[in-house]
Amino acid sequence: MNNDESLQLENxxxxxxxxLTKLMNRHYSPVLKxxxxxxxxxxxxxxxxENNNTNSAISVKHLGVKLDLDSGTLSPLLKRLEKQGLISxxxxxxxxxxxxxxxxxxxCQLKAQAxxxxxxxxxxxxxxxxxxxxxxxxxxxxxxxMNTK
Amino acid sequence: MNNDESLQLENxxxxxxxxLTKLMNRHYSPVLKxxxxxxxxxxxxxxxxENNNTNSAISVKHLGVKLDLDSGTLSPLLKRLEKQGLISxxxxxxxxxxxxxxxxxxxCQLKAQAxxxxxxxxxxxxxxxxxxxxxxxxxxxxxxxMNTK
DNA sequence: GTAATTTAAGTTGTACACAATTTAATTTCA
DNA sequence: TGAAATTAAATTGTGTACAACTTAAATTAC
Numbered sequence: 001m002n003n004d005e006s007l008q009l010e011n012x013x014x015x016x017x018x019x020l021t022k023l024m025n026r027h028y029s030p031v032l033k034x035x036x037x038x039x040x041x042x043x044x045x046x047x048x049x050e051n052n053n054t055n056s057a058i059s060v061k062h063l064g065v066k067l068d069l070d071s072g073t074l075s076p077l078l079k080r081l082e083k084q085g086l087i088s089x090x091x092x093x094x095x096x097x098x099x100x101x102x103x104x105x106x107x108c109q110l111k112a113q114a115x116x117x118x119x120x121x122x123x124x125x126x127x128x129x130x131x132x133x134x135x136x137x138x139x140x141x142x143x144x145x146m147n148t149k
Numbered sequence: 150m151n152n153d154e155s156l157q158l159e160n161x162x163x164x165x166x167x168x169l170t171k172l173m174n175r176h177y178s179p180v181l182k183x184x185x186x187x188x189x190x191x192x193x194x195x196x197x198x199e200n201n202n203t204n205s206a207i208s209v210k211h212l213g214v215k216l217d218l219d220s221g222t223l224s225p226l227l228k229r230l231e232k233q234g235l236i237s238x239x240x241x242x243x244x245x246x247x248x249x250x251x252x253x254x255x256x257c258q259l260k261a262q263a264x265x266x267x268x269x270x271x272x273x274x275x276x277x278x279x280x281x282x283x284x285x286x287x288x289x290x291x292x293x294x295m296n297t298k
Numbered sequence: 299g300t301a302a303t304t305t306a307a308g309t310t311g312t313a314c315a316c317a318a319t320t321t322a323a324t325t326t327c328a
Numbered sequence: 329t330g331a332a333a334t335t336a337a338a339t340t341g342t343g344t345a346c347a348a349c350t351t352a353a354a355t356t357a358c
Contacts, residue, residue: 046160
């Protein structure tokens with residue numbers, strides 16, 4: 001492959017990831033709109049729903065590590081979720097630097113309405129379980145490699 | 150595999166695409182910063198560099214189709230590239246609705262500085278050419294499927 | 299031939315992402 | 329102990345994305 005060819009858009013993995021992520025978002029948007037959520041808000045809620053089994057709060061820091069997002073993104077996002085009445089934000093009395101996030105009753109109840117979103121999205125991919133798993137593994141390898149460089 | 154497990158897998162796919170795209174961007178940013186470009190500006194420049202062989206202008210509309218971006222994104226982005234002296238924006242005299250984008254001399258010269266970026270990014274993936282091609286094909290299939298639903 | 303429709307850019311408003319900075323609390327350690 | 333360093337959130341500023349809308353030009357349909 002010569003230099004000019006490698007500069008071409010079609011050759012680039014990154015452009016496909018970028019396009020696919022935008023496309024994925026466009027499929028999620030109308031579905032999530034019914035719950036009043038954006039995709040980023042949705043993945044925050046997923047973490048909180050998963051965690052609510054143990055009934056413990058999650059710090060903004062911990063959410064950031066889980067989702068690979070910093071406080072510059074999370075702080076305003078969480079304020080919006082609080083405004084919608086889905087979460088509560090409370091300073092940790094043991095460590096006043098930390099803010100603990102908990103689901104409200106309303107936020108907890110929203111989980112039921114989100115239950116069939118993954119199935120809906122899976123059908124959009126048109127993939128088999130095996131192909132999906134294979135792709136997941138490849139992306140996982142790429143994530144690990146690129147995170148450690 | 151039961152239904153619940155497959156639903157979880159689908160969540161992982163979307164989240165991995167989302168995380169990987171952010172990660173890609175973080176690897177591109179410091180490299181592109183030397184050229185004074187963001188990733189979005191870079192892919193616009195890629196299209197213009199590719200097209201400049203024929204020395205013809207490209208409309209905003211055409212750029213939008215190529216990159217899957219609307220005028221709401223492109224208009225302000227192109228204004229910034231114009232401000233940097235990399236491109237010119239000119240109303241098409243044959244069709245006054247259309248705005249034609251052309252590289253300036255400076256924009257054309259920038260191509261040389263971008264020549265080894267793809268190779269650099271490829272090395273970050275740690276992938277073989279074959280694996281890369283395989284992944285590209287899978288992503289292409291997904292793009293086609295999700296675009297036609 | 300002109301009214302209705304379509305098309306291309308641009309504008310406005312919302313919500314990320316993230317770099318850089320600020321503020322306040324906690325920890326380290328000299 | 330107390331100054332220096334670290335940590336957690338929040339804030340500020342820039343630049344996407346995109347929905348919804350506006351404006352102006354071109355096309356069509358009658």
